Amino acid sequence: MEKVLIVTGASRGIGAAIARQAAADGWVVAVNYLRDAAAAAGVVAQIEAAGGRALAVQADVARDEDIERLFATVQRELGPVSGLVNNAGITGGLGTFSAAEPATMERVFRTNVLGLMQCSRLALAAFRAHGQGGVIVNISSTAATAGSPNEYVGYAASKAAVDTFTMGLGKEVAAEGIRVCGVAPGTTQTDIHATSGDAGRPARVAARIPMLRVGEPEEIAEAAVWLLSPAARYITATTLRVSGGA
Numbered sequence: 001m002e003k004v005l006i007v008t009g010a011s012r013g014i015g016a017a018i019a020r021q022a023a024a025d026g027w028v029v030a031v032n033y034l035r036d037a038a039a040a041a042g043v044v045a046q047i048e049a050a051g052g053r054a055l056a057v058q059a060d061v062a063r064d065e066d067i068e069r070l071f072a073t074v075q076r077e078l079g080p081v082s083g084l085v086n087n088a089g090i091t092g093g094l095g096t097f098s099a100a101e102p103a104t105m106e107r108v109f110r111t112n113v114l115g116l117m118q119c120s121r122l123a124l125a126a127f128r129a130h131g132q133g134g135v136i137v138n139i140s141s142t143a144a145t146a147g148s149p150n151e152y153v154g155y156a157a158s159k160a161a162v163d164t165f166t167m168g169l170g171k172e173v174a175a176e177g178i179r180v181c182g183v184a185p186g187t188t189q190t191d192i193h194a195t196s197g198d199a200g201r202p203a204r205v206a207a208r209i210p211m212l213r214v215g216e217p218e219e220i221a222e223a224a225v226w227l228l229s230p231a232a233r234y235i236t237a238t239t240l241r242v243s244g245g246a
């Protein structure tokens with residue numbers, strides 16, 4: 001059986017790096033994207049040029065019906081799924097909690113938490129259907145344990161929910177040969193900062209990081225792909241910080 005992996009939000013940034021590295025590690029990769037079909041096709045082309053196999057699939061992980069379609073498409077086109085990286089995530093924009101709209105918080109939790117849970121639910125069903133086990137890696141954030149006051153309080157709370165979900169679900173399904181792990185990146189050089197209205201954030205925070213620099217998407221991907229691999233077979237229900245010491 002080929003190892004089929006779904007990476008959500010994989011058209012750029014950390015998700016794209018995970019998709020490329022996972023393909024190099026032998027996974028057949030479904031590159032999920034929200035809007036940027038050209039970017040997703042670019043990631044697929046990079047994977048194919050390196051000798052791997054990949055498929056771009058549009059789906060909004062904030063919508064349950066899209067997630068159903070994502071899994072159905074991937075299983076039909078690529079085969080049984082045995083890996084999922086819940087990478088898609090949004091901050092909801094920069095600012096204090098007091099200034100944040102309730103609707104924004106709803107969008108953040110629907111994407112970062114409920115969408116991640118629904119993807120995990122369908123992944124578990126897929127793993128159980130083929131009976132060969134499986135692995136889920138949830139992309140959290142160091143914000144989960146820092147709170148991110150005055151910047152991303154709601155986002156940080158959503159990532160704390162992700163960490164607790166990783167711990168609980170990991171324990172719940174461990175005896176079935178299914179692992180659930182997390183990676184918590186520190187500030188990483190991606191477009192998320194510009195999208196959040198704070199393109200200068202990486203340069204500004206670098207001096208506060210013990211290693212005196214922000215992370216690169218490839219450095220986060222290394223950890224995620226290792227957690228997906230048999231080398232991490234005794235690791236579950238835990239989240240690894242990849243943050244230069246932050």
Ligand code: NAD
Binds near residue numbers: 014062090187
């Ligand atoms: P990014 O904005 O470059 O990438 C996120 C991707 O998710 C985008 O391609 C976006 O289109 C996609 N996405 C957003 N909502 C979606 C939805 N509803 N359905 C499908 N796809 C959706 O950001 P990134 O930095 O690469 O972020 C990847 C993950 O890493 C996120 O979960 C983020 O919270 C986390 N993270 C990032 C940093 C950082 O500093 N960059 C730090 C800690 C954690």
